[in-house]
Amino acid sequence: MPRLTIDNIPVEVPAGTSVLEAAKQVGIWIPHFCYHPALGSVGACRLCAMKFLEGPVKGVQMSCMIPAQDGMVVSTTDGEAYRMRQLVIEWLMINHPHDCPVCDEGGECLLQDYTIAGGHGIRRYQGKKRTFNNQFLGPYIEHEMNRCIECYRCARFYQDFAGGSDFGVMGSAGRVYFGRFQDGPLQSPFSGNLVDICPTGVFTDKTARFRARYWDYQMAPSICPHCSLGCNTIPAARYRELLKIMARRNDAVNGWFICDRGRFEKSPVNDPARPRSPRIAGGEAGWDQALDALVGRIGEVAAIHGRDSIALVGSTRLPLEGLVMLPRLAEALGTATLCFFTETKEAERTMAAVRRLTPSNAASMADVQAADGVIVMACDLPAEGAMMALAVRQAWRKGAQIFAVEGGGEALTAELGVAVTGAASLAQVPLGKFKNPVIICGTGRADPATIEAAADTGAKVAFILPGANAFAAARLSAELGVCDLRTAVAGGKIKGIIAFEADVAADLLANLPLIAAADYLPSDLMVDAAVFLPATTTFEADGTFVNNEGRAQRFKKVMEPGVPVKGLDPALHPPHVHRLSPPGGEVFPSWQIIAALIERLGGVKIVEPLSGPWEKLRHLNADGGGVSIL
Structure with missing residues (x-):
């Protein structure tokens, strides 16, 4: 590893690291515009000048273009280098309109920051x-x-x-x-x-x-x-x-x-049509009234048809906190039917994919970028997982060969310019000639047999799943041995559905005595529900998603819920009474709604949803890279 000295600070960096990046590693930040870690160096802006005093390179040079080498002695404070940076900023500002007060970049603009850092404050150009x-x-x-x-x-x-x-x-x-x-x-x-x-x-x-x-x-x-x-x-x-x-x-x-x-x-x-208050039979109600009404309706249906006639339905977009609370609600109800998927094929394919993933074969997007051979199977990648398609392009730019099995290659070529080799089947792809092959398989089109065949090749595999938390839904379905909603309804026992952030097809709701839902999306389910409870989005509460590779990642609350000030009805803005929450702000995360139902059904009060095997995710750092649950 090359060793060099920057401003009298010794630093050792991996081979190939630029002097600019080496300086960053010891806390020295040199202004730069054209360089970006994802794009590399081109030396176009001429702003990252440093003075190379000793070593194989001498004089004022652009530090983004010079790889770190043994024996280099570099100064960022040398008068010649400092003056160079100052003049570069000055000529960049010659034609700039100086319209910071009306520019949306104001406050997060590198040109603002580097102009101040470069010491340029007086315009000489007339x-x-x-x-x-x-x-x-x-x-x-x-x-x-x-x-x-x-x-x-x-x-x-x-x-x-x-x-x-x-x-x-x-x-x-x-x-x-x-x-x-x-x-x-x-x-x-x-x-x-x-x-x-x-x-x-x-x-x-x-x-x-x-x-x-x-x-x-x-x-x-x-x-x-x-x-x-x-x-x-x-x-x-x-x-x-x-x-x-x-x-x-x-x-x-x-x-x-x-x-x-x-x-x-x-x-x-x-969305102005987003539901923001509880409803009973289509009319607005208070939270206590709506929860009590739901508990009452549950009791009525259970008394006539049995508690196993009530299906508790989660979804692939319900955060992990809500998914793990559903079994506790089922326990509080007695023998309620539990479903994490609404459709049979979606459940079978997702569970087949998750079941075959291991710590050694699960591929991240970083693995895809580092692959020398990528096989895309049974998916329109730009539409179903656009960032995975971008990762495929980076692998191709580095020399990887890209194959498309069962279609999907046309979109990669048309939208991202990737050269794709078509193959009629996975067996026709010469996997043996690659050192680091990765298979990307869609679960929306591929049947379980195809999914298992992809996992059995010995290559790393990335499955494109049907929702942000589909991995967790499939894991819980397998662990608890539960079926999907369509299968449960086909059995003839289901007389009531309580859906939490789930998209339920209209034919599954026909002739049911009880339909209840908690969601943030306006839908037919909201209209049909005897009781509807408004939920927060992922931006209005803390939560956890598990992505397609089994990586649990935390998201944090961004904003308080409520009708945007810009969209407030004139009668509500400004409010004429003191209130504890803004208009439309009385919405809660689905897990808290479930916890309230459990408490009303005689269960204990739950203040933390992640417990037992999920407790290790309770304090997951949202700023970190996530942790694998495989």
């Missing part, structure tokens, strides 16, 4: 500024080209990293332009990462435009709820409204980025 026309890039991203400092991060990410072809760099010299040939929505499913990766305000989140500054936001580490991959995010809220979602780095899962669905899909939280 000439005319270069200006550009902005483009319409779709409903999600705002374009302000005048703020560009030509670091090339956007083009390198969009074209090289993500494989997009409808955005890039045009022009030359001082007229370089980053955009499209013509106005139109960006086509890449990862285009929203331009917002995070741009060090200035060229690309900003249009959905949160002019709504808040960085210091105004309520933020907390969270997990994306939209698929089974468990990408790490930082949601930002203000005035009870989820304004935007940013990527949070986790090298083992999503790396630095997230997909556009995870970034821009905020409607379940902010």
Whole structure:
């Protein structure tokens, strides 16, 4: 490992580490724009200058482009290097519009930070500024080209990293332009990462435009709820409204980025039609009244048909805290039927996948990126697990061969530019020639036999599961030996359903004396339910998801629940009475709703849902990388 000295501090780093990264490891932060750990170095911005005093390299050099070597003595405070950085900032600011007061990047802008750090505070340039026309890039991203400092991060990410072809760099010299040939929505499913990766305000989140500054936001580490991959995010809220979602780095899962669905899909939280108060037979009611009514209806149905006629239904989007509480509610009811899935095929396929995963064969997205051969089976990966598709592209960029079995290759080629070799079956793929092969198998299309065949190859395997917490639902189903709701209903005994954040098909609800639900989504179930109880989203409470590889990850409460101030009815804003919660704020996590039912049924009061074998996850660090439960 190379050993060098930076500002009189000795440091030893792995071979290939740049001097810029070596400086970071000892707490020395040198301004830089074009360099990004996920994109590498190009030396375009010229801002990371250091003075190399001794060793194989001498003079003022760009530290992002120089690998650390034995014997190097480097100074970041040398007057020549400091002056170089100061002048670079000055020429970058020559054409910048200085529009910080109206820029959504204000408060989280690297150009602001590095301008101050570089000591540039007085404008000497008196000439005319270069200006550009902005483009319409779709409903999600705002374009302000005048703020560009030509670091090339956007083009390198969009074209090289993500494989997009409808955005890039045009022009030359001082007229370089980053955009499209013509106005139109960006086509890449990862285009929203331009917002995070741009060090200035060229690309900003249009959905949160002019709504808040960085210091105004309520933020907390969270997990994306939209698929089974468990990408790490930082949601930002203000005035009870989820304004935007940013990527949070986790090298083992999503790396630095997230997909556009995870970034821009905020409607379940902010939807004006979202249920925010308990209902009895469609009419609004108080919590005590609704819970008492539900307990009463449970007693009536149980007295006539038996307690096993009542099905308690969880789902693949219900957090772990809610899933582990369902068996305790079933115990409080007596012999209630317990279901973690609503559909038979979904349950069988997910359980087959989870059953075959082990600590040695479960593949993370980091494993996919490091593979030399990737086989994609029975799934449209960009649609079902976009960030996994991005991981496949990184493997392909490093030289891996990509195979598609049972379709799915067309989408990888069309949306991410990945060259894919088609194969009629898994047997036709020459797995033996690869040192680190990974199989990615969708459970939405593949039958249990195909899933087991993928797991039996000896290669690492990544299954695309049907929901954010499908792994935990399958694990609990197997441990408790319970069936899915459709199978239970087909048996003829089910006369009542109590669903917790579950999507239940209409035919399963026909002719049932009791339908009750707890959820945050408006649905037909909300309308049909005799008792409906509003639940929090993943942004309004702490909780745990287990992703497709069996990695348990904690998400934290981001915001207080309630009707957003922007959407308040004029009669409710401002409120004319003192109240303990904001309008629409009396919603609770599903596990707390279950706990309240258990207490009303004569059980003990539960204040902590994770107990027994799950107790080790109780204090899981949300800022960490998660822990495997395999």
